[in-house]
Amino acid sequence: MSVQDAYAPPRSVVRDVSGGSGVMSERVLASLRKTRPWVLFIAVLGFIGAAFMLIASLPMFLGGGMMGMSGLEGVDASAGLAGTGLMVGMGVMYILLAVIYFIASLYLLRYASAIKRATTGLSLDDMEAALEAQASFWKLVGILSIVSIVLMIVFMVVGIGSVAMLSSGLPSQ
Known part of the structure; x- marks a missing residue:
């Protein structure tokens, strides 16, 4: 038979994590659990966006190559070359943006998996990994x-x- 001490301090609902080296409250764990699906959702959208940007860069390279090869009548050769450069430049920019989206999404995916490990295993190392990924x-x-x-x-x-340079070079009327 146990007797409760009416004058004892209340007990906390804090879980001891990693053998006494840190604590995570239920509120922190609940917040992490609610955050994880959204982080995962944004990561997946980022990967999809990166794939679409990569796919969109291909027609730009092909279109730039076609513009350079086609001898359009009545079009100055330098204008065709400028169009080719513009298309290829846009294709390179799309590939660069796809790489940036991929890296950002990878960081978010690592954050989501570290949140899952931290909330299931209650390990302080996993919590630190989640915060480092974030x-x-x-x-x-x-x-x-x-x-x-x-x-x-x-x-x-x-x-x-x-x-300014163009306007200074124009003859005044």
Whole structure:
């Protein structure tokens, strides 16, 4: 027969993880369990998007090659060459974006599987792996954001500069 101490402090609903080296509460585990399906969903969408971008790059390469080979009547040869370069450049950009989507989706997939291991095995190592995968994803997103901002600024400066150069070269009427 056990006697409960009415003056004892209440017990916590915290599970001891990894032999006393850390703790995860039920609330943390529930949040991770609710997060995992969405992370997995976005990862799968990212892989599908990467595949579509890769598929979309093929016609651009083929179209660029066709433009370079076809001798269209009434079209300057330099215009055809510029069109070829534009199509091939867009194809390369699509492949680059497909690689970025694939890497980001891979980080999310690793995060989702680490969440599953952490919530089923209650291992602190798995929880750390999940957080490291999440940090890698956000680091990639942050770097891509900085690169995008820098490229936008460069393109704006080049665009404004080229308009200024073109307008200064035009004869005034």
